[in-house]
Amino acid sequence: MPIDHFSDLNIAVLLPCFNEGKSIASVVLGFRKALPRARIFVYNNNSSDDTAEQAARAGATVVPSRRQGKGNVVRQMFADIDADIYLMADGDGTYDPSAAPRMVQTLLDDRADMVVGTRRNVTQDAGRNGHAIGNRLFNSVYKTLFGNEFTDIFSGYRAFTRRFAKSFPASSAGFEIETEMSVHASTLRLPVSEVEFDYGRRMEGAPSKLSTFRDGFRILRMMGMLMKETRPFVFFGYVSVALFAASVFFMAPVIRDYLATGLVDRLPTWMLAMTLLLGAMMTFIAGVVLDSVARGRAEQKRIHYLSIAPSRGEQFRPGTTSLFDRRQDTTPTSSPAQRGADQR
The missing domain is CATH 3.90.550.10 (Spore Coat Polysaccharide Biosynthesis Protein SpsA; Chain A)
Structure with a gap:
């Protein structure tokens, strides 16, 4: 080279x-x-x-x-x-x-x-x-x-x-x-x-x-x-799934006993399961909201990125004209008599 x-x-x-x-x-x-x-x-x-x-x-x-x-x-x-x-x-x-x-x-x-x-x-x-x-x-x-x-x-x-x-x-x-x-x-x-x-x-x-x-x-x-x-929906989605799985784990035996006896003997376990379920729901909602925020931030980053001119050696070359100038040069011009007629 x-x-x-x-x-x-x-x-x-x-x-x-x-x-x-x-x-x-x-x-x-x-x-x-x-x-x-x-x-x-x-x-x-x-x-x-x-x-x-x-x-x-x-x-x-x-x-x-x-x-x-x-x-x-x-x-x-x-x-x-x-x-x-x-x-x-x-x-x-x-x-x-x-x-x-x-x-x-x-x-x-x-x-x-x-x-x-x-x-x-x-x-x-x-x-x-x-x-x-x-x-x-x-x-x-x-x-x-x-x-x-x-x-x-x-x-x-x-x-x-x-x-x-x-x-x-x-x-x-x-x-x-x-x-x-x-x-x-x-x-x-x-x-x-x-x-x-x-x-x-x-x-x-x-x-x-x-x-x-x-x-x-x-x-x-x-x-x-x-x-x-950058990907809050996926991140909080994983957390929400984990909390939901833990909630089901604690909830399942309580529901099983309730269906068998009609009683809720493990009230603290049931409260823990409900708390985990609420946490899973709140985490999922947080992921949905923050995903919109992250998309807005990505758009702002993209706009800032585009505001910086690319610089890979793209330089103005002497002897060249812009597209606007070339169009102006090729636009047909009217004669003075024609311009006078147009004004009348």
Whole structure:
């Protein structure tokens, strides 16, 4: 691919980093080679090592990010930087910089708002089986809850249009941010694509920041919260069905005894069953009402998304005229005598 293939695009490479001093220089140089005209920003998230020094020495623009957590860093990056195309990756060296031109080209060719770099060897994540099992499990849960547009919702290697970056709410604080990005695209039904590449290993002496159980719980909680916010009817429908089932469980023996004896001997059990039944009804009604609210919020997000001009290099070309101007030029004009006759 020619070096100046993207010369008319303003591309920003965004690298959120926390203690990546051992790898960040090679990552920056890799993206500099892959996208020579791109601006490279390293957001240093309170690193205690020499991440900032190594990144600056490699030629990146280093920006401090004081609020801890990858989600907080992404929120700051999208707010700070203006570009036509954003390319986000991690600074640990596991994402291949040479795949960056392919991701940008896919974004342009597919007219997509987000391209996700899916990891071919993600199941070999530093030999940690817990991460591999978690990836398969959460990807399956995501497909069930939100749709099957993605095969790797946890990939941090992504390309975005400006329209996506500036309309993304980014409420997550940590590693759940990739899941939220995927849900945002699924909720607004944005055009997305995927590019597969080989997933590397972290450098020796650079331990992973992920915790299998802690981050897994956070991601699961984020999925529940996003489901409640974006699909409240389904969320509260599940809760209502559970309460109704519990109500029937406690109600059945009381009704059986009543039909046999004509007496209600277990009054507390009956009261509990009725309370659960009322709870199921109220939860169902809440789901119906909140579903209307969620649809209104989705419409507002969509309107805000559409208010941001698409920026995939669509620029005004010198020598061209607008459709309105061309119509004006082709409109037949009348002679002065005819115009005088018309006035009379």
